[in-house]
Amino acid sequence: MANRFVLNETSYHGAGAIKDIASEAxxxxxKKAFLCSDPDLLEFGVTGKVIxxxxxxxxxxxxxxxxxxxPTIENVQMGVEAFKKxxxxxxxxxxGGSSMDTAKGVGIVIANPDFEDIRSLEGVAPTTQKSVPIFAVPTTAGTAAEVTINYVITDVEKNRxxxxxxxxxxxxVAFVDPEMMASMPKGLTAATGMDALTHAIEGYITAGAWELSDMFHLKxxxxxxxxxxxxxxxxxxxxTDMALGQYVAGMGFSNVGLGIVHSMAHPLGALYDTPHGIANAIILPTVMAYNAEATGEKYRExxxxxxxxxxDAMSQEEYRQVAIDAVKQLSEDVGIPVDLKDIVKAEDIPFLAQSAYDDACRPGNPxxxxxxxxxVLYESLI
Incomplete structure (x- = not known):
């Protein structure tokens, strides 16, 4: 079976990259842009740079x-109507991911009106037409939504x-301009950065990984x-480096998938509105330890x-442990909590575990x- 790899047509990188929006348009x-951006970015003038x-x-x-x-089903539905008007x-x-995921949902439905029921887009939907063209301008260094074929929408009714x-x-086209990320507060920078690291590590060990994706993930x-x-x-x-690193991770995982770190993080966002990067960062070391036996020599790399x-002088057990320890240390250094005690309620774990198992990322786990x-993994974190 052939391995498919999908990337942007064009991407711009570096300070001032957004200036090329005009020439590309x-x-x-x-003729006219539908500018998707969340209220906070508008209020604090970040979106104003693009305007x-x-x-x-x-x-x-x-x-x-x-x-x-x-972003919710309603956010996408209302966006579709607003785009038409x-x-x-x-x-x-x-x-970040919220604006881009909403934009992707809107763009796909406008081009494929038979998928106006947003729930019909879950998984790998058999759409036939390319999305309305999207220009993506990330303001966080983490989701890499500007270079991925994925988007995540919350079904509020079903808490998933x-x-x-x-x-x-x-x-x-992606415009990866670190100046658009300079206003991110420390907590958000840490969370989105650990999200990017999770993408890289999960993408590297996922069942679908191969040499081309490995190259991106290790870098x-x-x-x-x-x-x-x-x-x-x-x-x-x-x-500047984080803007590039998260994009490179996106180039890889978008094409080979992820694993149960993301499967376990997604229900936390749906049920508790937990920031995705925080959830990933807390869960990552525990799942790395769980997956270690199925990863061959990859933890050494x-x-x-x-x-x-x-x-190179370490035993397999040693290099697996130091890889996990390095992730824990980075997470601690940037201020990420060490567990889910302040997030997860014990009585919710059965629902969370079933939701994680049903998640589209779970089959990619190594x-x-x-x-x-x-x-058991959830229980070990509370």
């Missing part, structure tokens, strides 16, 4: 900001997140490990990429798992 003949580029070039736009941190012909998504996988939703682990602490301290170098010295196994 004009060059593609676009400034559009206005300077005389490009028309309409803003849509009915977007929650964990706006008379727009392309979308600019400015923000729907993972949607569709190569037709990938943004046509991403290296970049993120050396730069996240600096990004949290808001150094220019740290911000994770440890090496994270800067651990002397791994080790076969069960609802019972996942239950």
């Amino acid at each position: 004009v060059g593609r003949g676009f 400034g580029v559009l206005e300077e070039a005389g490009l028309s736009y309409e803003i849509y900001s009915n977007i929650k941190v964990n 706006a008379g727009a012909d392309y979308i600019i998504a400015v923000g 997140k729907m993972v949607c996988v569709d190569p037709k939703d990938i943004p046509v 991403a682990i290296e970049i993120i490990s050396r730069s996240l602490r600096g990004a949290v301290d808001n150094t220019a170098e740290g911000r 994770i440890a090496r990429a994270m800067g651990v010295e002397g791994v 080790k076969e798992t069960s609802v019972e196994d996942i239950t």
Whole structure:
């Protein structure tokens, strides 16, 4: 069976990258942008930087900001109606995963109206048309939604997140500008950075991993490990490197999948509105220990990429443990909680475990798992 790899048509990287939005829009003949961005980014002027580029070039736009941190079916439905009324012909998504996931849902439904029931998009939906063209401008260094074929929408009625996988939703152009990320507070920088590390590590050990994806994931682990602490301290170098590292991780995991760290994190976001990066960061070391026996020599390379010295002289048990310890240390250094005690209620664990098992990311886990196994993992974290 052939391995498929899907990436953006074009991406711009580095300070000032958003200035190229105008030339890309004009060059593609676009007339009016549907600008998706969450209310906080609008309030604090982050989205205004993109608006400034559009206005300077005389490009028309309409803003849509009915977007929650964990975007809902309603957010997408209302976005679809707003897009139709706006008379727009392309979308600019400015923000983290919430803005981009909403934009992807809107773009897919506009192009595939037979999927207007948002629940029909869950999993690998058989859409036939490419999304409305999306320009993606990340403001967090973590989700890599600007280069992935995935998006996640919360079904509020069922207290669950729907993972949607569709190569037709990938943004046509990504503008990865670290200056758009400079206003991120420390806590958000840490959470999204650990999300990116989780993408890289899970993508590297997932069942679908192969040489091409391994190349991206190992490089991403290296970049993120050396730069996240600096990004949290808001150094220019740290911000720039994290913007690249999270994107490189996205290039990999989008094409090979993830595992049960994400499966376990998704229900926490749906039930408790837990920030996705925080959930991933807390769960990651525990699941790494659980998966270790199914990963061959890969933890040695994770440890090496994270800067651990002397791994070639270590036994398999030793290098697996130092890889896990390196992740724990980075997480601690950037201020992530060590467990789920303040998040998870014991009585909710059966629901969480079943939701995690049913999650679209679970089949990618390198080790076969069960609802019972996942239950024990949750219990060990509270």
